[in-house]
Amino acid sequence: MQDTHKMLRRMLDTGDRSGQLFELLSSLCQGAVAVDPDCRVLWMSDQYRELIDLPPDEPVVGRPVEEILPTTGLPRVVRSGKPNFVDLMQISGRWCLVTRLPLKDDSGQVFGAIGFVFYDDLDSIQPLFDKFARLRRRLESENLLRPSRYALDDIIGESTAMQQLRRQALRAAQLDTTLLLLGETGTGKELLAQGIHNASPRAGGPFVGINMAALPESLVEAELFGAAPGAYTGADRQGRKGKVQLANGGTLFLDEIAEMPLPMQAKLLRVLQEREVEALGSNRLEQVDVRVIAATAKDLKGLVEQGEFRADLYYRLNVLPIRLPPLRERHGDIPLISDRLLQQIQQQANLPALALSPAARAWLEQYPWPGNVRELHNRLERACVMAEGHCIEPGDLGADDDLPQQSSPRPQSLEQLRQQTEWQALQDAIAQCGGNKSQAARRLGISRATLYEHLRKYRP
Numbered sequence: 345m346q347d348t349h350k351m352l353r354r355m356l357d358t359g360d361r362s363g364q365l366f367e368l369l370s371s372l373c374q375g376a377v378a379v380d381p382d383c384r385v386l387w388m389s390d391q392y393r394e395l396i397d398l399p400p401d402e403p404v405v406g407r408p409v410e411e412i413l414p415t416t417g418l419p420r421v422v423r424s425g426k427p428n429f430v431d432l433m434q435i436s437g438r439w440c441l442v443t444r445l446p447l448k449d450d451s452g453q454v455f456g457a458i459g460f461v462f463y464d465d466l467d468s469i470q471p472l473f474d475k476f477a478r479l480r481r482r483l484e485s486e487n488l489l490r491p492s493r494y495a496l497d498d499i500i501g502e503s504t505a506m507q508q509l510r511r512q513a514l515r516a517a518q519l520d521t522t523l524l525l526l527g528e529t530g531t532g533k534e535l536l537a538q539g540i541h542n543a544s545p546r547a548g549g550p551f552v553g554i555n556m557a558a559l560p561e562s563l564v565e566a567e568l569f570g571a572a573p574g575a576y577t578g579a580d581r582q583g584r585k586g587k588v589q590l591a592n593g594g595t596l597f598l599d600e601i602a603e604m605p606l607p608m609q610a611k612l613l614r615v616l617q618e619r620e621v622e623a624l625g626s627n628r629l630e631q632v633d634v635r636v637i638a639a640t641a642k643d644l645k646g647l648v649e650q651g652e653f654r655a656d657l658y659y660r661l662n663v664l665p666i667r668l669p670p671l672r673e674r675h676g677d678i679p680l681i682s683d684r685l686l687q688q689i690q691q692q693a694n695l696p697a698l699a700l701s702p703a704a705r706a707w708l709e710q711y712p713w714p715g716n717v718r719e720l721h722n723r724l725e726r727a728c729v730m731a732e733g734h735c736i737e738p739g740d741l742g743a744d745d746d747l748p749q750q751s752s753p754r755p756q757s758l759e760q761l762r763q764q765t766e767w768q769a770l771q772d773a774i775a776q777c778g779g780n781k782s783q784a785a786r787r788l789g790i791s792r793a794t795l796y797e798h799l800r801k802y803r804p
Contacts, residue, residue, distance in 0.1 A: 385412065424446075698735055
């Protein structure tokens with residue numbers, strides 16, 4: 345700590361070039377703050393104190409920065425060693441434009457970070473944010489954008505399995521080969537994919553994700569590979585870029601890869617082998633530079649044996665498989681994950697801080713978690729809303745809902761009975777087809793899109 349203090353003081357010394365730069369930046373911005381490797385405050389400018397209404401005589405040196413600035417991103421900059429040049433941060437009820445930089449010694453080791461508030465009045469640049477918001481809404485409405493928000497540091501857990509997973513992911517990030525993420529639903533496959541992308545040399549490129557199970561079969565080709573002008577009725581006159589082209593220079597994440605129709609699997613194989621793509625209705629091949637990360641909760645090898653998945657594509661995807669362990673295999677991580685998720689849920693929803701009671705913690709650790717981390721997040725979110733006591737109890741987490749029911753409620757009308765029968769028929773068909781929804785739809789004599797429509801309509 346003392347060495348870090350001396351190093352920072354030396355850099356802040358006006359006789360040092362780095363110090364002159366800090367003094368210049370500090371004079372040009374609305375405030376600046378520096379932290380050490382443990383994210384404790386080393387220095388804070390007078391302007392920053394005024395900005396957060398901190399009395400001049402109140403000590404800040406040595407205090408955790410998140411204690412003074414709960415929404416700061418400086419800890420992530422310290423952990424990653426990467427700058428965060430432009431970000432928005434709410435300070436004292438005002439949105440501010442901030443920049444955060446890691447502080448490194450001559451050997452490249454991070455010994456802290458410094459943050460600058462460059463703008464605390466966003467009215468004059470509001471048109472820029474409005475333009476960005478409109479573009480973002482358009483991309484999201486067209487399902488073209490899935491932002492990459494997570495880093496490998498966001499993967500929570502200290503169990504042996506999770507430590508091994510992080511090591512594997514970090515090594516995989518340095519390679520530019522195809523990855524196959526294997527794990528049950530809710531284990532965090534997309535979070536891991538985004539973390540690998542952000543730790544890879546492609547971090548500056550786009551991260552484009554698509555869920556194959558959510559796409560009607562008739563739209564898969566255009567969504568993935570794009571469409572030439574006039575390729576189909578209603579097609580854009582200027583043509584349309586597919587997800588593969590949008591991911592050029594970055595990472596393409598294909599979730600639920602087992603749901604990809606067989607004809608499209610051949611086109612994906614060309615992308616992986618030849619690095620080229622042919623849009624729907626076009627006779628021109630376009631070169632692409634994209635890394636593919638695929639994910640599935642199914643047994644792809646079994647689907648290959650059943651003729652439901654191409655063997656050549658399977659072997660191309662299975663170059664570097666990474667398995668995500670289910671939550672039931674790492675119960676020791678549950679307290680750590682629960683505390684982190686609770687903090688996030690309460691901050692995002694502006695809910696009062698509620699802790700888990702000892703009984704609630706015990707219940708969380710003995711529950712089998714068939715829905716993994718996603719189910720844990722949902723139950724904690726429910727508890728934050730439903731809890732009426734001073735802390736969260738097992739009942740708030742839905743523990744009572746998991747008790748065996750003495751009798752199932754009878755349908756109250758003919759329509760309810762019909763819906764219940766159709767729902768059971770859908771579930772039986774999917775189970776008989778090993779979870780393959782395309783095959784289940786054919787067995788039922790309906791289209792894949794109709795199957796998904798009924799699943800959404802009748803879901804209990």
